Amino acid sequence: MSPHSAGWREVSRAAPVFAALGDETRLALVARLSSDGPLSITRLTAGSAVTRQAVTKHLDVLAMAGLVSDVRRGRERIWELELEQMEAAGAYLEHVSKRWDEALDRLKQFVEE
Amino acid sequence: MSPHSAGWREVSRAAPVFAALGDETRLALVARLSSDGPLSITRLTAGSAVTRQAVTKHLDVLAMAGLVSDVRRGRERIWELELEQMEAAGAYLEHVSKRWDEALDRLKQFVEE
DNA sequence: GCGTTATGCAACTTCATGGTTGCATCTTAC
DNA sequence: GTAAGATGCAACCATGAAGTTGCATAACGC
Numbered sequence: 001m002s003p004h005s006a007g008w009r010e011v012s013r014a015a016p017v018f019a020a021l022g023d024e025t026r027l028a029l030v031a032r033l034s035s036d037g038p039l040s041i042t043r044l045t046a047g048s049a050v051t052r053q054a055v056t057k058h059l060d061v062l063a064m065a066g067l068v069s070d071v072r073r074g075r076e077r078i079w080e081l082e083l084e085q086m087e088a089a090g091a092y093l094e095h096v097s098k099r100w101d102e103a104l105d106r107l108k109q110f111v112e113e
Numbered sequence: 114m115s116p117h118s119a120g121w122r123e124v125s126r127a128a129p130v131f132a133a134l135g136d137e138t139r140l141a142l143v144a145r146l147s148s149d150g151p152l153s154i155t156r157l158t159a160g161s162a163v164t165r166q167a168v169t170k171h172l173d174v175l176a177m178a179g180l181v182s183d184v185r186r187g188r189e190r191i192w193e194l195e196l197e198q199m200e201a202a203g204a205y206l207e208h209v210s211k212r213w214d215e216a217l218d219r220l221k222q223f224v225e226e
Numbered sequence: 227g228c229g230t231t232a233t234g235c236a237a238c239t240t241c242a243t244g245g246t247t248g249c250a251t252c253t254t255a256c
Numbered sequence: 257g258t259a260a261g262a263t264g265c266a267a268c269c270a271t272g273a274a275g276t277t278g279c280a281t282a283a284c285g286c
Contacts, residue, residue: 011140019135024128025244031124034209037216042262054245056263061243075253075262081213090206093199096147100194103150138274155232167275169233174273188232188283 014092017085020065025050026058030067030081038071038080127205130198133178138163139171143180143194151184151193 021027029044041059045052059079062068066085071078134140142157154172158165172192175181179198184191 011144012137015135015137015140017135018131018140022128022130022132022135023244024125027124027128027131030209033216034212035216037213037220040262050244051246052263053247053265057244077263081209083210083213086206086210090203090210093203093206096143096194097196097199097203099147100150100196103146103148107150136274153232163274164276165233166235166277170274190233 010092010095014089017065017067017089020062020067021089023058023061025054026062029055029058029062033068033079033081038078040076040078042076044079123205127202130178130180130202133175133180134202136171136174138167139175142168142171142175146181146192146194151191153186153189153191155189157192 021030025048028048032044032047033039041052041056044059045055048055059068059070063070067082068079069082071080134143138161141161145157145160146152154165154169157172158168161168172181172183176183180195181192182195184193
C-alpha cells in the first residue's frame with residue numbers, strides 16, 4: 001500500500017496498539033488487570049518478574065497506546081484497562097481477515113474465467 | 114500474574130503475534146496482502162517506502178509469527194496471509210475484554226455489600 | 227548463451243527499547 | 257513530626273530491531 005492510498009491512516013493508528021501489546025511483560029500486565037481489576041503499581045510489580053520502574057515504563061507505553069488509564073488515590077496510582085483501543089484492534093483484525101477472503105474469491109473468479 | 118499461574122502460556126503465545134503486527138511497515142504489508150491477494154516480494158516492495166531487503170526481513174518476521182506463508186513460483190516467492198494466528202489474536206483480545214468486565218462486576222458487587 | 231529479472235546472503239550503522247540503580251518526593255499512620 | 261510506604265525522576269547500560277549497501281545466485285525470455 002502506498003503511503004497515500006486509502007487505509008493508511010488505519011494502519012498508522014492500529015500499529016502502536018499492537019506494538020504496545022507485543023511485549024510479554026506488558027501483555028502480562030494487561031492479563032493481570034483483566035483478571036484482577038484495577039491495581040496499583042506496587043501490586044502489579046508483585047507478581048511481575050521485573051522492577052517497579054520497569055513496570056511503570058510499561059504502563060506508560062500502554063497508556064500512550066490508549067490501552068490503560070490511571071487514577072490517583074492517595075499516595076498510590078491505580079491503573080485500569082481501557083477497552084476502546086483493544087476493541088478497535090480486534091475490529092481491525094476482522095477487517096483484514098474479511099478483505100483477504102474477498103481477495104481470494106476475486107482470484108478464484110479470475111482463474112476460472 | 115506470576116510466570117507459573119494459569120494464563121501465562123496464552124500470553125507468551127499471543128505476544129509475538131502482536132509484536133509482529135506492531136510495526137507500521139509490517140502492518141502495511143498485511144493490509145496490502147489482504148486487499149490485493151497473494152503477491153511477490155518485488156510487487157510488495159513497489160508500494161512500500163523501504164528497500165526490498167527490508168521488506169524481506171519484515172515478511173520473515175511475519176512468517177515467524179505464523180501470520181504469512183510463502184510459496185515459490187519459478188524465480189519468485191509468493192506471499193499470502195495465514196488467518197489462523199490473526200483470528201487467535203482477535204480471540205485473545207475478546208477474552209481479555211470479557212474478563213475485565215467480569216472483574217469490574219465483582220468489584221461493584223464488593224463495594225455494594 | 228546472455229542479458230534481465232527476482233531473490234538470497236552478509237556486513238554494517240543507527241537508534242529505540244527494556245532493564246537497571248540511586249536518590250528525591252509525597253502520603254499516611256501513629 | 258517522624259518513620260515507613262508508594263511513587264517520581266534521571267542517568268546509565270546492553271541488546272535487538274530496522275534499515276541500508278554490495279555482491280552472489282538462480283530462473284526466464286529470446
